[in-house]
Amino acid sequence: MIEIYAEYLFLENFIMNFLILHITSYFCKYQGKTFKLVLGAGVGALYSFIIFFPSLHFFLSFTMKLVVSMLIMVVTFTPEKFRDFFKYLSIFYLVSFAFGGTAFALFYFTDFNTILSNGIFYTNNFSFRALFYSGAVAYILIAVSIGFIKNKVNKENLYKEIIIEFDSRSKEINALIDTGNSLSDPISKFPVIVVEYSAIEELLPQGIRSIFKDENFNRLERMAAILQNSSWMNRFRVIPFTSLGMENGMLIGFKPDKVTLKMKENEININKIIIGISTNRLSRNGDYRALLNPDILV
Numbered sequence: 001m002i003e004i005y006a007e008y009l010f011l012e013n014f015i016m017n018f019l020i021l022h023i024t025s026y027f028c029k030y031q032g033k034t035f036k037l038v039l040g041a042g043v044g045a046l047y048s049f050i051i052f053f054p055s056l057h058f059f060l061s062f063t064m065k066l067v068v069s070m071l072i073m074v075v076t077f078t079p080e081k082f083r084d085f086f087k088y089l090s091i092f093y094l095v096s097f098a099f100g101g102t103a104f105a106l107f108y109f110t111d112f113n114t115i116l117s118n119g120i121f122y123t124n125n126f127s128f129r130a131l132f133y134s135g136a137v138a139y140i141l142i143a144v145s146i147g148f149i150k151n152k153v154n155k156e157n158l159y160k161e162i163i164i165e166f167d168s169r170s171k172e173i174n175a176l177i178d179t180g181n182s183l184s185d186p187i188s189k190f191p192v193i194v195v196e197y198s199a200i201e202e203l204l205p206q207g208i209r210s211i212f213k214d215e216n217f218n219r220l221e222r223m224a225a226i227l228q229n230s231s232w233m234n235r236f237r238v239i240p241f242t243s244l245g246m247e248n249g250m251l252i253g254f255k256p257d258k259v260t261l262k263m264k265e266n267e268i269n270i271n272k273i274i275i276g277i278s279t280n281r282l283s284r285n286g287d288y289r290a291l292l293n294p295d296i297l298v
Contacts, residue, residue, distance in 0.1 A: 009048055009049070009051075010045045010046070010048065010049070011045075013044060013045040013047075013048040014041050014042060014044070014045035015041075016099070017040070017041035017044035017045055017072075018037060018038065018041035019099065020092065020095050020096050020099050021037045021040050021041055021072075021076055021092070022037055023095045023099070024088065024091045024092045024095050025037060025076075025077070027091050027095070028077075028087060028088055028091055030077055030088075032076075032077065032078070036075070036076050036077070036078070037076055039075055039076065040072045040073075040075045040076030040077075043068075043071060043072050043075055044068070044072055047059075047068050069089065069092065069093075070089065072092075073085060073088045073089050073092060076088075098141050158176055158177045159174060159175070159176060159177075159287070159288060160174075160175050160176075160177060160261055160262065160263070160292060161173070161174060161175070161261075161262040162175045162193070162259055162260065162261055162262065162290060162292070163259065163260040163262070164195070164200060164203065164256050164259055164275060165256055165257040165258045165259070165260070166200075166203045166204075166254070166256045166257055167203070167205070167257070169202065169203050170203075171199065171200055171202065171203055173195060173199050173200070173289050173290050174287070174288045174289060174290070175193065175195075175288055175289070175290035175291065175292045176282075176283070176287070176288040176290070176291055176292065177292045177294055177297070178194075178291040178292060178293070178294070179294055181194060181291045181292065181293045181294070182293065182295075183239060183241055183251075183276060183293060184274075184293070184295075185237055185239060185253065185274045186239070186240065187237070188255075188272070188274070190255075190272045190273055190274045191272075191273060191274070191293035191295040191296050192239055192251075192253060192273075192274045192275070192276045192293055193259065193273060193274070193275055193276065193290055193291065193292055193293060193296070194251070194276045194278050194282070194290060194291040195275055195276065195277060195278065195289065195290040195291075196278055196280075196281060196282055196289045196290070197212055197277050197278065197279050198289075199289040199290065200275070200277070204254075211252070212277075212279065235254045235255040236252070236253075236254060237252070237253035237254060237255070237274055237276075238250055238251070238252065238253070239251040239252075239253045239274070239276050241276075251276040251277060251278065252276075252277045253274045253275055253276040253277065254274070254275055254277075255273075255274060255275075256273065256275050258270070258271055259271075259273050259275075261296065261297075270296055273296065
């Protein structure tokens with residue numbers, strides 16, 4: 001028979017909860033304070049004390065466990081949108097299952113005396129090493145699983161048709177949702193869609209085309225001179241960017257009349273958007289000619 005000590009029960013569950021929340025925050029790219037992870041782990045650890053109070057064992061039901069896990073998500077991550085809340089909760093459960101399975105596998109093949117009662121974990125020969133090994137293995141399993149899932153995602157879901165409208169002209173272009181595209185206009189803070197110049201050349205005024213044909217797009221003074229007497233001047237943007245091999249790049253951008261994003265069931269009209277013009281080919285095989293900033297899908 002294993003004697004349960006409250007301080008060990010709290011410490012073990014606190015460490016496990018903290019590791020699970022820390023891994024969850026990593027995969028969700030959470031940028032909050034570590035203090036909130038500690039607070040969330042503390043809520044989960046305090047929940048384990050219910051085993052000492054038989055009159056409160058109704059809190060160990062599936063419904064109450066779900067409520068407590070939701071509370072931990074709110075306390076730890078404070079999501080502002082339901083989509084974010086669902087993402088945190090889903091990854092939290094995925095990490096918990098992987099972590100728990102790994103931990104119990106290690107304990108099964110060792111001489112640890114453990115108790116698992118209504119989801120509350122306790123071992124009387126506590127080992128930090130075993131917990132951290134469990135966390136490391138769980139992390140590797142989850143990283144491999146997420147990578148596999150991402151590679152299996154249907155590429156068609158990453159492609160979207162967009163219609164760019166400017167000065168009574170429009171052009172339909174196939175675009176790729178690019179998670180690496182986080183460009184935004186430094187003035188308006190609007191997200192940027194990067195489009196190949198050849199795909200939208202016909203939308204641009206003749207004077208603007210000459211900037212690209214004469215390769216003046218890296219000469220800001222020359223561009224300003226050309227645009228000074230153009231009605232397009234108020235829509236002109238210079239967008240700084242950083243990419244592999246280019247630390248201080250500049251894109252010419254413009255504010256279109258409208259961009260229409262064609263979805264499966266409907267169309268979304270986007271007005272607060274900037275088109276960044278790339279002189280490079282974006283796709284080797286021509287599958288897409290624009291890179292969508294994922295922020296426009298939120």
